[in-house]
Amino acid sequence: MFAEENGLHGDPRIKAISDAIRVIPHFPIPGIMFQDITTLLLDPKAFRYTVDIFVDRYRDKKISVVAGVEARGFIFGSPIALAIGAKFVPLRKPRKLPGEVISEAYKLEYGTDCLEMHVGAVQPGERVLIVDDLVATGGTLSAAIKLLGKT
Known part of the structure; x- marks a missing residue:
């Protein structure tokens, strides 16, 4: 497909x-x-x-940020960010990032989880590409979008 x-x-x-x-x-x-x-x-x-x-x-979509969802999104997101000239922002599990963070809880097909991002990592108006390894229920992707929207 x-x-x-x-x-x-x-x-x-x-x-x-x-x-x-x-x-x-x-x-x-x-x-x-x-x-x-x-x-x-x-x-x-x-x-x-x-x-x-x-x-x-x-490459030509004016992406300024690639946000990678922990952990497999880091694997793909980082080389994509480098290749298109964008910064890479990790979206991490709770208590993995030092400093001030914002967070978003979400449901999985088999439980619940949370994503966190450093405050100020993404600025208003920046165009973001979210990278993860798969979409099951869409909960993680939805949480990533909400988290990035809090900037």
């Missing part, structure tokens, strides 16, 4: 990326089909393709 919607249908990079992601049934709880990107990280070509696809898409 992603490939077709983004003009990547037939792009061999998509198959390499898809082939590199391992699906783990019933993790972390029964009924979840976990998309494990750690196997993608073991494949330098698939990892590069993943970053390149994002860079190709966002």
Whole structure:
């Protein structure tokens, strides 16, 4: 679906990326089909393709901030930020950032959690790209949007 919607249908990079992601049934709880990107990280070509696809898409979109959701969003967000000339802002789990933070709680498909960000890391009017490794219920993404909107 992603490939077709983004003009990547037939792009061999998509198959390499898809082939590199391992699906783990019933993790972390029964009924979840976990998309494990750690196997993608073991494949330098698939990892590069993943970053390149994002860079190709966002290079000319005037993005000034890439916000990476802990922890896998850091892995992809940092190289994307560098490649498009944006700053990188980590969105972290509670009590991981020193100094003054703002936070946003949210529900997961199997519990609750919270994201925090340094006060002042994002300025009003900055254009932000949020990077995470997957979207399940959308709770984390929604919390990230709300958190970034508090700036």
